[in-house]
Amino acid sequence: MLGVTCRECHHLISGTKYTAVPKLAAAASVSLRSFSTKNTQLVWGLYPPENTRAIKVGSKRTRVANVRLQHSQHSSSVSEEETERFSQLAKNWWDTKGSMKALHSMNKLRVPFIRDNLLLQGHGNSHTSKPLSGVSILEVGCGAGILSEPLSRLGASVVGLDSSKEVLTVAKSHRGNDTELEDLQYLDFWLEDIVALGTLKFDCVIASEVIEHVNNPEDFIKMCTNVLKPGGSLFVSTINQTQISYLLGIFVAEKILNIVPKGTHDWNKFVTPTEVNGFLANANCHMRKMIGMRYNPLQDKWTWSSDKDINYIFHATKQLEDEALDEENLEAVNV
Amino acid sequence: MLTLRSELSKCLQTRLCRRIPTKGISASSEKRQFISDDAGKGERVYDVIIAGGGMIGGAMACALGKSSYMQGKRILLLEGGQRKSTDILFSPPNFYSNRVCAISPGNMKFLKNLTAWEKIPRFGTVRKMQVWDACSDGMIMFNEPNMSEDLCAIVENDMIIASLTDVLNTQLQGQVEVMYESKISGCITPRNYALDDTTTAIPPVTINLKDGPELKTRLLVAADGVNSFIAQKALLSKMKWDYDQSAVVATLELHEEIENHVAWQRFLPTGPIALLPLTSQRSSLVWSTTHEHAMELLSMSDEEFVSAINNAFWQEHHSSAIVKYVQDYATRLFSSNVYNAKQYPPCISSVSGKRASFPLGFSHAIKYVKPRLAVIGDAIHRVHPLAGQGANLGFRDVECLLRVIEKAVYGGEDIGSLNHLLEYESERQLGNFPMSVSIDLLKRLYSTDFSPIVALRCLGLMACNSIPSVKEQFMAQAMK
Numbered sequence: 001m002l003g004v005t006c007r008e009c010h011h012l013i014s015g016t017k018y019t020a021v022p023k024l025a026a027a028a029s030v031s032l033r034s035f036s037t038k039n040t041q042l043v044w045g046l047y048p049p050e051n052t053r054a055i056k057v058g059s060k061r062t063r064v065a066n067v068r069l070q071h072s073q074h075s076s077s078v079s080e081e082e083t084e085r086f087s088q089l090a091k092n093w094w095d096t097k098g099s100m101k102a103l104h105s106m107n108k109l110r111v112p113f114i115r116d117n118l119l120l121q122g123h124g125n126s127h128t129s130k131p132l133s134g135v136s137i138l139e140v141g142c143g144a145g146i147l148s149e150p151l152s153r154l155g156a157s158v159v160g161l162d163s164s165k166e167v168l169t170v171a172k173s174h175r176g177n178d179t180e181l182e183d184l185q186y187l188d189f190w191l192e193d194i195v196a197l198g199t200l201k202f203d204c205v206i207a208s209e210v211i212e213h214v215n216n217p218e219d220f221i222k223m224c225t226n227v228l229k230p231g232g233s234l235f236v237s238t239i240n241q242t243q244i245s246y247l248l249g250i251f252v253a254e255k256i257l258n259i260v261p262k263g264t265h266d267w268n269k270f271v272t273p274t275e276v277n278g279f280l281a282n283a284n285c286h287m288r289k290m291i292g293m294r295y296n297p298l299q300d301k302w303t304w305s306s307d308k309d310i311n312y313i314f315h316a317t318k319q320l321e322d323e324a325l326d327e328e329n330l331e332a333v334n335v
Numbered sequence: 336m337l338t339l340r341s342e343l344s345k346c347l348q349t350r351l352c353r354r355i356p357t358k359g360i361s362a363s364s365e366k367r368q369f370i371s372d373d374a375g376k377g378e379r380v381y382d383v384i385i386a387g388g389g390m391i392g393g394a395m396a397c398a399l400g401k402s403s404y405m406q407g408k409r410i411l412l413l414e415g416g417q418r419k420s421t422d423i424l425f426s427p428p429n430f431y432s433n434r435v436c437a438i439s440p441g442n443m444k445f446l447k448n449l450t451a452w453e454k455i456p457r458f459g460t461v462r463k464m465q466v467w468d469a470c471s472d473g474m475i476m477f478n479e480p481n482m483s484e485d486l487c488a489i490v491e492n493d494m495i496i497a498s499l500t501d502v503l504n505t506q507l508q509g510q511v512e513v514m515y516e517s518k519i520s521g522c523i524t525p526r527n528y529a530l531d532d533t534t535t536a537i538p539p540v541t542i543n544l545k546d547g548p549e550l551k552t553r554l555l556v557a558a559d560g561v562n563s564f565i566a567q568k569a570l571l572s573k574m575k576w577d578y579d580q581s582a583v584v585a586t587l588e589l590h591e592e593i594e595n596h597v598a599w600q601r602f603l604p605t606g607p608i609a610l611l612p613l614t615s616q617r618s619s620l621v622w623s624t625t626h627e628h629a630m631e632l633l634s635m636s637d638e639e640f641v642s643a644i645n646n647a648f649w650q651e652h653h654s655s656a657i658v659k660y661v662q663d664y665a666t667r668l669f670s671s672n673v674y675n676a677k678q679y680p681p682c683i684s685s686v687s688g689k690r691a692s693f694p695l696g697f698s699h700a701i702k703y704v705k706p707r708l709a710v711i712g713d714a715i716h717r718v719h720p721l722a723g724q725g726a727n728l729g730f731r732d733v734e735c736l737l738r739v740i741e742k743a744v745y746g747g748e749d750i751g752s753l754n755h756l757l758e759y760e761s762e763r764q765l766g767n768f769p770m771s772v773s774i775d776l777l778k779r780l781y782s783t784d785f786s787p788i789v790a791l792r793c794l795g796l797m798a799c800n801s802i803p804s805v806k807e808q809f810m811a812q813a814m815k
Binding site for chain 2: 091092093094095096098107108111112115127128129130131144149150151152153154170173174175176178179180
């Protein structure tokens, strides 16, 4: 059960429709109310401080209980089977010549993409040693932190989520005690949990090479945008559902060249840009930029491509509170 | 708290000294201890430590200090010698130091960007170069049309170091820490490319100072010269051999005041003798010759020394019949321009200051980088002074490494990661290796008076002199 000690209970409660007991709350950790979403049942509970820990995102602090959430229903964001498969790969995740090498080399494209588009949105300071300082990022499906670590080094406050405990352990071990990665936290929560918390909102949510592994991509996008601040950025990189993506992305990559381990990808779960546009529209988001990426397995190198037939990455922003969604805003800006 | 800290530092120590793959991964609590400089053990973790405060190390420190992408990062420069005074920049001494280097226009621009050029009070400019053979009439001349552009500048090494020190003292005080009289007694670097256990980040480099604290850094840049201690410790393999030559250096006074913008180099059978312009009445001598002859030159009187130099440039040597034949053939083959007629260098009247000599050799590192270690300057390449490229290659290394580090840091990468260090290595190997090998080849070619070789090189030299495109290629390479 997810609990909250209410040092900031006034702050937490404001904006929701639940009753509070401020007097008691001020004195001790107090149970407040129950709250449920479509997928999860949560009860705010009473927890002594030693069973809780702090999550700090940017300047904001929240305490959560060290208790695993009980999920009553199937999650839209986590597939048990996929989690199991990735847990097997945990030990070699950081081997840059191992089975995750394509993800390591993809950083050369996706880190600048994320950095520059966040700078364009007005966050951070360009051309400094910490261009993303002051930006809070949630990386869903962070794995062992291949993308989280660079973003944290760039000054962002990063929270990484992954469903696999083994992989997260590797992530924490690799992060170690590096002072450069002070503001990098890993939580073995599901995205549903962060949504349910209700008050933890981020400047940026990233789901790189994740959406093709979830059970329900539309719900997933909805949840991602739920935890975004208004005007916040969503970055998603994934694989298109085309004939060539089957040929190259699955057949050649998995069965012939062993670029990724067999069974990593399921073609039926790939998402097309059109579907993505639909999901974003339903989630009240503007598509800002979408570009294709091409992988050269011989050189282990990624390059930008105007062709989104296999891999592509996009940047969308959540609408601002007072903004109306018109037709023209819905047009995807294709690069 | 204390026990947790000591646990962690013990753990780190084990990882550094012996690479034991950790069996299970301990469940880490959210309360993390960070390595900071108040760890109470005198441990200080830097982002970059540059070992060696000479021209190249100093330039690296200034370049990193001035980079906007490195703001807030901890940079340390370790120099074994004492802090050099910057007085010579403001009141230069009468005499010129006998150790000079040739700085190409590209590197001049680089130093200007570091604001380390303006303060240099004096330097010679070369607008034309004449290189000729003693054993034949082979000759080559380099110059821009109408002597319009400078080919290179001749600067005293001390001036460059003082200028860089000045930049560090006045502009980069908060940004770059400098420790003088710090001799490195030990250095532990992560050795393998792929550690057995990739679940932890590559541990930092540990440096032990002779009388100082233990330092840790994410990236170690070794600029500690030809006999690099760090390169040895890191088991960086090199190709190296000694030349049976020493270079004798001195500052010379010219017989009369002239417009001194020509660099002269004559290949004698014992080795090349070069005269590099400093002022209208002074030039710098770099005479590469056999060890015995070098000893003689150092011990003879000033008058004898001066006449030895003049003879070396002016004396006609006997050329064999084969050579004469090839020369005539070549002269007919390549139409020679009138203005390219051989000229003679100015006469020397006296020596000013001390003479010195140092042995010459060749070395080239096979690898320039290891995880968390990058080596620059003479530590990776040592060349013969005949082409005046030693310092230039070093500055090019600095410029390349700076660019690579900036790009990596701006991309959020671990600054000591091999990924981008390998990019630096590839780029610089392409720049350094052909140049080093060519210089070595030239040295060997000109170290003999065996007639067929002399004939061949005469032909080659005359060919290069006559074919503009070939000459331009050489100049472009040297002026980078």
